[in-house]
Amino acid sequence: MLRSIFRALKQEQLIFRNPTAGIQASAGVHLPLPLPSDRLAGVLDRLDGSASRLIVGLVAIHAVRAVEVARLDLADADLARRTLAVHRGEHTHTVYLDDLSTHLVADWLRERRRRWPQAANPHLIITSHSYRHPASPQLSYCALRAAFDQIGLLPRQVWADRILYEARETADPVHLVRLFGIHPNIAVKYVHAAHPDKALPRIR
Template structure:
């Protein structure tokens, strides 16, 4: 899919979601989108619609909660925000605060509000060590999933620590079953994952299912749905569709991803091994090894 078509798709999806909220909340969010996209009162480098969609997704539960309480963004106070942040922890709370700041900065810039209720709000940095999932929560997980696509998504995350958002971006050409590899795009680079027998079987099952159900499919993504397999914009499956897969086993995608890395960390005290195997940041590798071996002093890695 061309970048122009992708942008149009993301823009339409963004405005469709915003339209689900009543005015004036929807109008305020539309103003926020225009400001972030560089069409506000002050010119700046525009944020892409895909990024803005990601921001909106992070704040969506909070926005719907405030809407249900009869609030719009002009009525939200620092107390409302503090109360909402208290419901979350760690990076989730920090990510939410970052998005809320962007809302109110944009509205102040566009002169829809006079005071920014996020001004001065801070969250402690904190260091949260990962916790392993109990074995009974993962046992038989693949058997509880509905269909080859769902099993492939969870399998790649649980076995190879491929991030769920990376799985849904995979194209048909990315799995090379003959060479037993999977090309995973990460930023500007590609991480080559060497597949085990189970992962080969999961990918092959998914490819057979796709050929059987949609022999005339035009969407180049490895994962598609009855709504997207011949969609002219060739979109990847939605975040909600991906999350629905993990809902079947009662786990979040990040829990499964983190547990796989932590399981490997239990087998080694070498964070460099984790960096090379999973392509993760050194700081994450050190944190996981520390969680798996709290009695050992770890050297810094660069």
């Protein structure tokens, strides 16, 4: 089934080679589990500050990895087109912002301009320590974790839960690849976790 997914993606020119060629499936794959609904309810309302809401929001809504959020530049956020460019090596995944995400980005940009109008650091999310640092560092892991610590969750848990939720809704690994820009075998893993008793549809 994984090979058929890769063939479908290659036909649509989403990938250019089949990395599963010659690979045999292994047993004992660890499948993700959903978070209890009460741990995610009102997550954004429990966060302090527009930067924390944007960090957690991008992970929780669009499954952008926290480390990718830290690497974002100002130029990657295009509010006019309502898009966010997430760079992954030589590939760029385009996130199409919904109303809430657009609001989160706009709120943070207003605060950023208000607090540090002369900031030299080109990264989207900066702090009082990094905004004029000569090396223009990206957001630190500690700063990232501080946002998630407010809700008692790890970035990885929130990221995984978002993909698992979408997998439950669609049961379509190709859709997960397109929406989140994840690797096809990760998409298959989450569809299996969401629908353990359902065979994947044949992809042509």
